[in-house]
Amino acid sequence: MGKPKCTSGSWPPCDLASQEEEISGSCDARPQGTGRSSVRCEAILLLGPTGAGKTPLGDLLAAQGLGGRRCVHFDFGAQLRRVAEEGGCGLTADDRAYLQKVLTEGALLEDETFYIARAILEAFMVENGVEAQDLVVLNGLPRHAGQARDVGEVLRVTRVVALECTAEVVHDRIATNSGGDRGNRIDDSVAQIAAKLELYAARTHPLLDHYRSEGVQLRLVPVAVETTPDAIVEMLNQSASETKAR
Numbered sequence: 001m002g003k004p005k006c007t008s009g010s011w012p013p014c015d016l017a018s019q020e021e022e023i024s025g026s027c028d029a030r031p032q033g034t035g036r037s038s039v040r041c042e043a044i045l046l047l048g049p050t051g052a053g054k055t056p057l058g059d060l061l062a063a064q065g066l067g068g069r070r071c072v073h074f075d076f077g078a079q080l081r082r083v084a085e086e087g088g089c090g091l092t093a094d095d096r097a098y099l100q101k102v103l104t105e106g107a108l109l110e111d112e113t114f115y116i117a118r119a120i121l122e123a124f125m126v127e128n129g130v131e132a133q134d135l136v137v138l139n140g141l142p143r144h145a146g147q148a149r150d151v152g153e154v155l156r157v158t159r160v161v162a163l164e165c166t167a168e169v170v171h172d173r174i175a176t177n178s179g180g181d182r183g184n185r186i187d188d189s190v191a192q193i194a195a196k197l198e199l200y201a202a203r204t205h206p207l208l209d210h211y212r213s214e215g216v217q218l219r220l221v222p223v224a225v226e227t228t229p230d231a232i233v234e235m236l237n238q239s240a241s242e243t244k245a246r
Contacts, residue, residue: 040155041125043138044071044138044157044160046161047162049167049201051173051193052165053179055077057229060229061073072128072135073139074124076121076141081103099116117150121141125154138155145206160219163221171190174188219236
């Protein structure tokens with residue numbers, strides 16, 4: 001499948017037409033390791049710039065499920081903040097100090113420090129009793145191609161839901177807290193938002209091409225200031241029903 005035709009109305013620019021390919025298969029058994037999940041389960045990746053509504057969408061999927069399947073929402077940003085503050089997941093004091101630095105600077109975990117992300121992800125899966133038939137909703141991980149390759153050793157990403165919106169919409173959604181998840185955030189200054197949008201465009205949005213090249217099902221969802229997670233879940237359930245009917 002070729003790249004989408006670009007326009008000037010989205011952040012980053014991308015055609016909003018749905019591009020889907022059905023991916024089937026069950027979870028692969030994996031050797032049991034210390035503190036690690038014993039299955040390589042299916043995952044849905046939520047992509048979108050800061051403020052697009054990934055966290056409210058992930059929370060709703062966890063509450064309602066998708067297509068009759070249980071969803072477990074892995075909010076990597078929230079998990080990072082928790083581990084940086086409280087510790088755990090077998091990470092050292094130096095690892096925690098590094099995480100706090102990453103969070104302060106708004107940086108990404110690069111390939112050489114992915115072991116931190118993997119430890120947090122695998123501990124989360126064990127703590128939440130993720131089983132072969134469950135769907136893990138990834139939010140905030142992976143954020144670049146190197147992480148995508150590493151995540152693939154733990155989970156099979158079979159669907160990507162990309163929330164597409166303009167920078168103006170991002171600012172309006174955050175200013176009005178339309179998703180209901182920005183109340184306790186301290187990283188939403190104008191300068192911080194601009195830096196996040198720039199980083200997302202350069203490092204994370206290209207994941208669409210990465211997963212497209214692997215034949216992963218893509219769903220591009222236009223997001224406005226008033227777009228709710230309920231509307232998006234309804235759209236995804238309808239899409240899943242249509243896919244089963246074919």
